[in-house]
Amino acid sequence: MAESFLILAQAGGSGNPLGTLGFLVVLVGIMYFVMIRPQQKQLKEHRALLGALKKGDEVVTTGGLLGKIHQVDERTVTLEVASGVRLRVLKTAISAKGTVVEGAPAAAAEAKKEDKS
Incomplete structure (x- = not known):
């Protein structure tokens, strides 16, 4: 029983750490272009509007x-x-x-x- 748990643990942990890091970088990039960048653009336009009143x-x-x-x-x-x-x-x-x-x-x-x- 303990031997099968050891084999499963080794099989699950054999993933490439660079692949995981790459996935996280892509995920952060998508969040930036979908959420953060449009909000910053809208804030910049609102500040320009307020400054021009x-x-x-x-x-x-x-x-x-x-x-x-x-x-x-x-x-x-x-x-x-x-x-x-x-x-x-x-x-x-x-x-x-x-x-x-x-x-x-x-x-x-x-x-x-x-x-x-």
């Missing part, structure tokens, strides 16, 4: 607020979300530059009416 830009926050930038500070941005309504938010809460269209559903309905005519 200026008064008058229309933006969207991560919470879904749409507004026009009234003031830009080092860490915060003051958004005007309605006439005379201003909110201070962190710069990191800005997710994208966007176009704020007032009455968008009405404008879309009018465009459909014109297309039918």
Whole structure:
């Protein structure tokens, strides 16, 4: 019985250590190109967006607020979300530059009416 265990242990441990190391290197490479690199690229683009913010830009926050930038500070941005309504938010809460269209559903309905005519 002990002899068969010894034979199985020797047979299982006879793999090439360079093959295992190569597999791990390939696995880490795949993880880098699938997970790490795209995330770093997205972070770089977001930092460039935050650095380029200026008064008058229309933006969207991560919470879904749409507004026009009234003031830009080092860490915060003051958004005007309605006439005379201003909110201070962190710069990191800005997710994208966007176009704020007032009455968008009405404008879309009018465009459909014109297309039918």
